Amino acid sequence: MPELPDVEYFKFYFKRTSLHKKIENVTCESKELLQNIDFEKFKKKLVGTQFQTATRRGKFLIIRVKELEEKLLLHFAMTGSLHYVKQGAEKEDEDRFTRLTFQFKNNYELRWRNMRKLGKIYLLENLQKIDLLNEMGPEPLDISKDEFMELIDSHPRQMIKSFLMSQSNLAGIGNVYSDEILYRAKIHPRTKIKNLSAKDKSKLHEKMQKVLRDAIEVMEKKDWNFSPDKWIIPHRHEDDNCPRYKSHKLVSKKVAGRTAIFCPKCQKFE
Ligand SMILES: [Zn+2]
Known part of the structure; x- marks a missing residue:
């Protein structure tokens, strides 16, 4: 169950695998996890662009997208992980729980896996609209x-x-x-x-x-x-x-x- 160190690791993994690559396609197997946007709009905004950088706040991974005011946020909740593989690569057991996939121009893809479907996906400009973020206390590694x-x-x-x-x-x-x-x-x-x-x-x-x-x-x-x-x-x-x-x-x-x-x-x- 992802906590601060796990999400910090996912940030590290995401930055190592998925930045600065043209997004060619997006698929979402559990559209109900999209919080503030419908899938067609979500896909239209992301296809053709690329991820620029990633940060973490609590259990949220916050991703900046090139030429987009909106940020992509993934909240892992109780279960979840990222898996970057060649498109069409044989599925690992946990890939059954893939809810969102970004396919890149280099023929690789990033799978966001979230077994219990408690995770959340956001694409939005104003992060203050998310109560979970607004009410969040300080980062334990930053507090004196x-x-x-x-x-x-x-x-x-x-x-x-x-x-x-x-x-x-x-x-x-x-x-x-x-x-x-x-x-x-x-x-x-x-x-x-x-x-x-x-x-x-x-x-x-x-x-x-x-x-x-x-x-x-x-x-x-x-x-x-x-x-x-x-x-x-x-x-x-x-x-x-x-x-x-x-x-x-x-x-x-x-x-x-x-x-x-x-x-x-x-x-x-x-
Ligand atoms: Zn003891």
């Missing part, structure tokens, strides 16, 4: 320690895991990375913010930025191979062991409606 302290202290009654996952607090962190951040900071996911010490909060800021930066690096350089000795990401199964101490068992519990994975020995509830 002082700003973070102020933000976290303004939500004393929230559980720390809910706080981290709320897009209006911080942009782009979801279930998987909130677990990883809390594990590294040794904080139980159900801890109320008012019960955290200044030291905990400072550590949280530091670990949040470290986890997100390291994850982006693992995706880009190591092809998503998260070391099981360091990360709990590869241990999201029942009865798996804590990467720090093999004798600790990880547990999963519902927190804020999501399944949190944590080590009850490393992350004591206070």
